[in-house]
Amino acid sequence: MRKILPFAAALVFTVSACQQPLVAAERVVSAPSAARAAEEGSGLKTAIFAGGCFWGVEAVFSHVKGVSSAVSGYHGGTKRQASYKLVSSGITDHVEAVKVVYDPKVIRYDQLLRIFFSVVADPTLKNRQGPDRGAHYNAELVPLSAEQRAVAKAYLAQMKQSGKWDAPIVTVIAAAKTFYPAEAAHQDFAAKNPRHPYIQRWDAPKVAALERLYPGVFRKQFRTG
Template sequence: MRMRAALAAAALAVTATACQQVAHAAEDPVAAPAAKRLSKERGGLKTAVFAGGCFWGVEAVFSHVKGVTAAVSGYHGGTERQASYKLVSSGVTDHAEAVRITYDPAVIRYDQLLRIFFSVVADPTQLNRQGPDVGAHYRSAIVPMSAEQNAVAKAYLAQLKAAGIWDRPIVTRIERAQAFYPAEGEHQNFMLKNPRNAYILRWDAPKVKALKAMYPGVYSARFLRD
């Protein structure tokens, strides 16, 4: 267990050269620091929920992380009756487009997932939007699924705010876990199914490239499937 954790930590090392190589990405990646408060999760597979704008890109990035065994796009919060792409994307519901991932903490820790999220997935300074997508349903949020995840998330957010990495205030929120409704089938594995889609090429493919360049040790070339 300790050896695998040490290998995972080493794999997340970021080099200045790698950051320069991905500086052309649609949204520039940021070399978020390693967490000081490490996750202590034990006992098999865990789940985590992240909201970071359009779920296509969030799912695509985490789908390429070693130790992640499933990544499902969906809607967090709100009601089941309103959990549809048409309604959520209209901005009339309380949902957030989000991704529920399943991961093995012996391979990739929760604090390392947070680091990836803030490095290449979402800009934590954008309020109720990400890139070209505007609305509260595109907010960036961390949804802890356990007391341990909550403690790690709070500590890491505090660490990032103290580090002063971004020029603007961090507005990413920690939200209470609510119901998660999987999105329609057409939105699952969207990047895998639509690699030449204009939105994917402009906004999401650069995030996956940034993951590979910045964290090659945890990057997996395979794409998770339903």
């Protein structure tokens, strides 16, 4: 569990994580191009991605051309319990997630999936990503249309046959439930707190990997949610 602390205090908090050996969630994998391209027509589309700490998920997608907004929040659960304090404690039915609005004429849903599994989330991990543990950090795809669901199902099947990962793929396709935007302090967190030890240790490398693997879709400016 991460905490928003003053820089010095946060440094103490993350020392143990920094001393751990590199974990699978840090591995950069060049995920395969989707065999089934999304056909979503024109106009902005929305999808939800859960991939561990929403700071990193939002940071990566905010640097993708064609994404007009990436909002951190809580998917599922109840409105009354949709708060960082409660969700991060693991006592609610939410998962940390990011709602992504994108232009399919610039970046397709299947391309977002490829980015997600290349640099954001390790699809072989259940109820954890990076240093974070608990069902609220599970990696989940939340399609918001029939086309997205079909593309996600096909892509997960393709991933399982690709041989890119050494362990079974366990990421699930979740039914769409209510998405509750997180508190203002958690929006654009990486951009506002680039020296935060957690960001430097776990999330800045994901953004760097995005630029390295997919320079054609990377943009340096950080898109606010």
